[in-house]
Amino acid sequence: MAWQQQLWLRQVENLAAQAQSRVVVLAALQWARSVLAQDARSSSVDHLGEGWAQALSPLPVEGGELSGGLSDQQGLFNLNSLVREGKASAADLAAFRKLLELLQLPPGLASAVADWIDPDAEATYPGGAEDMDYLALDPPYRAANRALTTVDGLYRIKGFDAARVARLRAFVTALPQATPVNVNTAPAEVLAAAIADLSLDQARALVASRKARHFTDLADFRARLPQPAAQVNETLLSVGSRYFLVTGHARFGRAKAGCQALLEREATAWPKLVWQKNI
Template sequence: MGSFRHHGAAIIMALLVTALAAVLATALLTQLSRWTDQQAAARDHAQARELARSGIEYARLLLAEDGRRSAMDHPGEAWARPLPPFQAEGGEVSGYLEDLQGRWNLNNLVRDGRIDPQALDLYRRLLRALELPPQLADTLADWLDADASSRPEGAEDDYYLSLQPPYPAANRPLEHLSNLLRVKGYDGPVLARLRPHVAVLPQAQPVNVNTASAQLLAALHPELGPAELQELLRSREQLPFRDLSDYQGRLSGAGTAAALDTRSNHFLAVVTARVGDTQATFQGLLRRTPQQPQPQLLWLLMQ
């Protein structure tokens, strides 16, 4: 009887050991599978980043070729057409370019640490056209100018240092559009409303009248009525402005104090690459000048 019990216990022990070994083997296989998946995902992500970088380089070549072929920039050119998704090196790449000089450069507001009154009035008109509070112009002006004096509807250190956490006013030009989120009155919805019409570019930059939005053109030319503005837009759609003389001729004598052009030097390249289940999106600010037709990459962000 004792022998039978001992034999039964040995069988049970063997079964337990076998079950434990099976559990351990399953756990090891699961960990190995996870590690393999992680390695594959990391490889795919790295490949997607490289493809996205290649897309940025393609955008530079496209702009360089456009600069050699054309003396103006308008929405009918090759650079303005989105790049349809295409297969490349085991992945898919797509992207597009945006003319940032078809937008109002917020850094145009400040020159040598001082606010340009005419530029400030223009920005107020743009805010009204976008149905945004015009006092946003004053808070941004205080954020940009070099002095510590608050405008009547602005904000300086006394406001920002009272926040939690506190921080001082920048008192210098913006570096990126997201900097606006630190300025009094600017939040996500305001930024979303502004984004198609404003940009952050180094130094003062002219507005490309071939790519400027209707709201920006209205802010540039407050003397134009709605019908005249629509006629200007229709004229531009039929035939882009060759140069500023052509533009002024079609304005019927209306003028503006803002710097204008029919050619652009700054473009935003947005490229998305997909490999497997992963994707990488890069945004790059490209600058092209007549002296340097091969565009420079001023900054690169990965989303």
């Protein structure tokens, strides 16, 4: 009887700690929204020297601790930009193929992703896949013909496996609409992919230079490009961002909780929650 009471008390303690953890994680989400709203009021330019980009060190709270941070999702290549207004975007396809090549992955994977998203039933050459390819699998299924909601959606697309998704994950995202790449926050690989004539070494030099001085606008960015990299499609680039990922972790005793949420910030409005999940 005594051991049953002890077990019951332990379960009650764990449930209480889990509830506390979830509350603190939700508080972290509200903190992130407040930080982003305040940042928008001060500037339309987003860069890694700003307060929102600094990780939240483990913060002691009564009975536990909280940690987390924000990351700019427009510093990554948005897979859903491959299809704009219902049609494959040649410029975005070229950028994604270059990114795949830089990561030593087959460039034909870009066509497979575009076909998964676009509404038509015609496979894109080379490497595309439509319903006929997926219906031949066991079990069979059809191409989604709609935007990806998360990067994990790649697992269902022809040519992708766990290793390839893992290789891509640090460089791609899936946002609700087509978006430009923020040149102030993009890693060198994404910058090099977005500019046809820019080499990876040149992109790394740009990333190093922006640590001392961020790009104030696209004119400033163009002026600091190496001369050979003259072809810049400004529809693919920006110096500001709209979508941010917030990650929060909380610990109380033996209980832990974590969440991720995608926030959309429009001008100075309070950031909207796009999706949220426990991690």
